Amino acid sequence: MEVIRIRALRGPNLWSHHTAVEAIVSCTPDEENIDKLPGFEVRLRARFPGIAALQPIGHNDAIPMAHVLEVATLALQAEAGCPVTFSRTTATLETGIYQMVVEYTEEEVGRLAVELAEQLLRAALDDQPFDLPGALAQLRDLDEDVRLGPSTGAIVHAAVVRNIPFKRMTKGSMVMFGWGSRQRRIQAAEMDSTGAIAETIAQDKELTKKLLDAAGVPVPHGRTVVDADDAWAAANEVGLPVVVKPKDGNQGKGVTVNVTTQEQMTKAFNAAREFRDDILVERFLPGHDFRLLVIGNKLIAAARRDPPHVVGDGVHSVRELVDLVNADPRRGSGHATSLTKIRFDDIALGRLALQGYEADSVPPKGQRVTLRNNANLSTGGSATDVTDDVHPEVAARAVEAAQMIGLDICGVDVVCDSLLQPIEAQAGGVVEVNAAPGLRMHLTPSYGKGRPVGEAIISAMFPEGDDGRIPVVAVTGTNGKTTTVRLIAHLMASSGLRVGMTNTDGVYINGRRTDSGDCSGPRSARNVLQHPDVDAAVFETARGGVLREGLAFDRCKVAVVTNIGAGDHLGLNYITTVEDLAVLKRVIVQNVDKNGVAVLNAMDPIVAGMAASCKGKVTFFGADREHPVIATHLAQGRRTVYIEDGQLIAAEGKHAEAVPLSEVPITRNGAIGFQVENVMAAVAAAWGAGIDWESIRKGLATFANDSDNAPGRFNMFNYKGATVIADYGHNPDAMLALVQAVDALPGKRRSVVISGAGDRRDEDIRQQTEILGKAFDDVLLYQDQCQRGRADGEVVALLRQGLTGAPRTTHIDEINGEFIAIDKALARLQPGDLCLVLVDQVEESLAHIAKRVAEA
Numbered sequence: 001m002e003v004i005r006i007r008a009l010r011g012p013n014l015w016s017h018h019t020a021v022e023a024i025v026s027c028t029p030d031e032e033n034i035d036k037l038p039g040f041e042v043r044l045r046a047r048f049p050g051i052a053a054l055q056p057i058g059h060n061d062a063i064p065m066a067h068v069l070e071v072a073t074l075a076l077q078a079e080a081g082c083p084v085t086f087s088r089t090t091a092t093l094e095t096g097i098y099q100m101v102v103e104y105t106e107e108e109v110g111r112l113a114v115e116l117a118e119q120l121l122r123a124a125l126d127d128q129p130f131d132l133p134g135a136l137a138q139l140r141d142l143d144e145d146v147r148l149g150p151s152t153g154a155i156v157h158a159a160v161v162r163n164i165p166f167k168r169m170t171k172g173s174m175v176m177f178g179w180g181s182r183q184r185r186i187q188a189a190e191m192d193s194t195g196a197i198a199e200t201i202a203q204d205k206e207l208t209k210k211l212l213d214a215a216g217v218p219v220p221h222g223r224t225v226v227d228a229d230d231a232w233a234a235a236n237e238v239g240l241p242v243v244v245k246p247k248d249g250n251q252g253k254g255v256t257v258n259v260t261t262q263e264q265m266t267k268a269f270n271a272a273r274e275f276r277d278d279i280l281v282e283r284f285l286p287g288h289d290f291r292l293l294v295i296g297n298k299l300i301a302a303a304r305r306d307p308p309h310v311v312g313d314g315v316h317s318v319r320e321l322v323d324l325v326n327a328d329p330r331r332g333s334g335h336a337t338s339l340t341k342i343r344f345d346d347i348a349l350g351r352l353a354l355q356g357y358e359a360d361s362v363p364p365k366g367q368r369v370t371l372r373n374n375a376n377l378s379t380g381g382s383a384t385d386v387t388d389d390v391h392p393e394v395a396a397r398a399v400e401a402a403q404m405i406g407l408d409i410c411g412v413d414v415v416c417d418s419l420l421q422p423i424e425a426q427a428g429g430v431v432e433v434n435a436a437p438g439l440r441m442h443l444t445p446s447y448g449k450g451r452p453v454g455e456a457i458i459s460a461m462f463p464e465g466d467d468g469r470i471p472v473v474a475v476t477g478t479n480g481k482t483t484t485v486r487l488i489a490h491l492m493a494s495s496g497l498r499v500g501m502t503n504t505d506g507v508y509i510n511g512r513r514t515d516s517g518d519c520s521g522p523r524s525a526r527n528v529l530q531h532p533d534v535d536a537a538v539f540e541t542a543r544g545g546v547l548r549e550g551l552a553f554d555r556c557k558v559a560v561v562t563n564i565g566a567g568d569h570l571g572l573n574y575i576t577t578v579e580d581l582a583v584l585k586r587v588i589v590q591n592v593d594k595n596g597v598a599v600l601n602a603m604d605p606i607v608a609g610m611a612a613s614c615k616g617k618v619t620f621f622g623a624d625r626e627h628p629v630i631a632t633h634l635a636q637g638r639r640t641v642y643i644e645d646g647q648l649i650a651a652e653g654k655h656a657e658a659v660p661l662s663e664v665p666i667t668r669n670g671a672i673g674f675q676v677e678n679v680m681a682a683v684a685a686a687w688g689a690g691i692d693w694e695s696i697r698k699g700l701a702t703f704a705n706d707s708d709n710a711p712g713r714f715n716m717f718n719y720k721g722a723t724v725i726a727d728y729g730h731n732p733d734a735m736l737a738l739v740q741a742v743d744a745l746p747g748k749r750r751s752v753v754i755s756g757a758g759d760r761r762d763e764d765i766r767q768q769t770e771i772l773g774k775a776f777d778d779v780l781l782y783q784d785q786c787q788r789g790r791a792d793g794e795v796v797a798l799l800r801q802g803l804t805g806a807p808r809t810t811h812i813d814e815i816n817g818e819f820i821a822i823d824k825a826l827a828r829l830q831p832g833d834l835c836l837v838l839v840d841q842v843e844e845s846l847a848h849i850a851k852r853v854a855e856a
Contacts, residue, residue, distance in 0.1 A: 001065045002026045008107045012591045013550035016086050018103045021110040025066035025098045033062035044124040051075045058091050066098035072117035073102040080139035092574045109143045151439035154454035164468045178468020180534035184461045190436040191408045198406030202435040203248040205280050215404045217397050218429040222282025228269040232262050234281040241284040244268035246276035257373045285415040285429050289375040292412040294402040296460040299395040301442035301451035302387045308342040308371045308380030312363025319359045342380030383441035385448030393422040401430050411437025471689045474588040476541040477562030479734045480678045483713045487682035489538045494699035495691045500528035503540040521545030525552035547573050558688040559588040560599040560681050564606045565733030582606045592616040597688030602629035621680040641684045657693050666705045671744040674737035712842040717853050721831030726839050730757050735771040747834025751778035753825045754838040758790035766802035773806025780813045782821035784840045819848050
């Protein structure tokens, strides 16, 4: 068995709506059915008892090794605690080659699971040992390293519940919610609206206290000190006992509380100095340590934090008691558990010494022994939810503190006896204000119930009913995709929206090209969704990108399928039939939002059949009003776009909008059939996206099919009285559409300049010239700049074969070089002639033709 290739499908894909690892697996003849491997399954289950049942696949009731790899990969992730449930193995047409797909929640974990599953299978095959506990530990450790922490994870979960899309921007905790101009971002528990100045103030504890004091929020008095002697002097000024801490510290690092002697002060100052140079001494407030969480202008949660401690039993030493406490399964080494293991380090030993204990001392039964000065969860402290105990005045002081500093999400630390009465009434105070506060103590407190903190943060960013989405239109098909995408974007822009667009020519933001080349894949689409100046997005969705990575979005507002043709890369990546291709193209229809629309070509039966896969509504388009699919849809009162009496009609129920094709320049009064189809699809898409009809009419009237606006899409030039048409058509269906279009145009002698893409099947390349040979007098064949795996001359030879017995073609030339071929064709033209140039290097060829036209 060999894993030939692994891909991460990062969005909805051919197989499922889930993220998944796809592997191409090669099996030997014996491995195509594990029944031919005596004792293999017994050895496998001895090494991994938890593996699920193995099921035959295909028609011969065989269990191939690829399926065993699938089941093992899924089971290893599940045993490691990853919430995955979907997997599948499919045989390809190649003997012994299978496609295996397994869901993942974290890509790195999914890839590692495939690797470990392969090791497991090899161990079972070779009767070698396999370290199952070690493998599961590897997966768990990696999962904890790469997945979002509990705080950020709670926010993301709340967004998912609200149907708000999210994207992890870094390997850390920076996450984007929503798309385009409606996006928001967080970094851990910090919003994008939090100012850098507010964060700086929060880090400066002395400045924070001054501002809070000015706002009437009770705070302990104190000041910054320069050395241990100054610290002792400050302690006497504010009154003993005092707290010593770094001026801009965090997580309780370097903090010493309840300092009462000069000797203690020296130690405390030195401990704080290890973390920062600026040291703060302030009055120690007796009482409990409370954390109040303020989000926006509301108190959301409150917790009492207790420092890490053990309780003596008269038998075990302090060290042993710590080990017993740390054995609690709720305590972990990171932030994934509700409690963190108690650190038994020099700080803990120092705190023990203050209580008269050493590590090996045995405290009497019932004696509480504190191991830290602070109550931070990260050092082993515990938290008890007290949200329901907070007095309204205490909540008001916490909100005032957060607003005075300017924090949207704020952890306010209060020391007092109880939250049941105002802080002032018990000589308490706010001792600290924290930006990006930890949320774990409120989500999963050690004691008490968790609070909906994630929901509160999402609600502060997105009001009720706002899902952060912009309209996304996805367009796929065999022909017409790029023109349809450009026209939809133009119609949306006509309504005043700032539109992001991707297609085979590049990426465009509000009309400006930001990237060039073929940008019809998910990477380019994701870039558009991240752009803050995009109000709507239109994506050309090519088959290759869906196969490589899946979709760039979880769902779209509108999905458009123009048509399905046989010449669209059949034979590549195990897509061998038109039916296979349709299943792949159907992915965008399957991922239409429940309130969205699928725009489908009613004249193409395969496309029309996709309607059953749409969760939203369906708009059919087609030129023939009497076509059964169109007529039925109209009779049912559903949205339909068709052509009647030279007009485009968009009907729904009793309402209809009519647009004369004479007012749509791209169609040339309806003479160019494939452009009429593109217009119907674009109008239906804009309608589905909520664009008003005034804007649609304006957009149709102002969309020019020139080489600037739609390069390589039936661009027409006048050359010395002859008509020259440049187009990027490159499959048989495109040839048929182009022939029908040029037949509607005048032309004395007709010539065509053509090459062929090498990554098509032989029959698809030959068929192009079979079609053209019926419509053109002269054919000029040239070789593409990139042969895509073909030998020199191979594609041109296939094209010449297609012209064998051509009924109209009388003259065939083979020319080395695209521009030379264009020049030769132009040189032959006489006034009234017509020449179709099928370009390969679109921009360069159009520029070359434009230059020759200008020279003429």
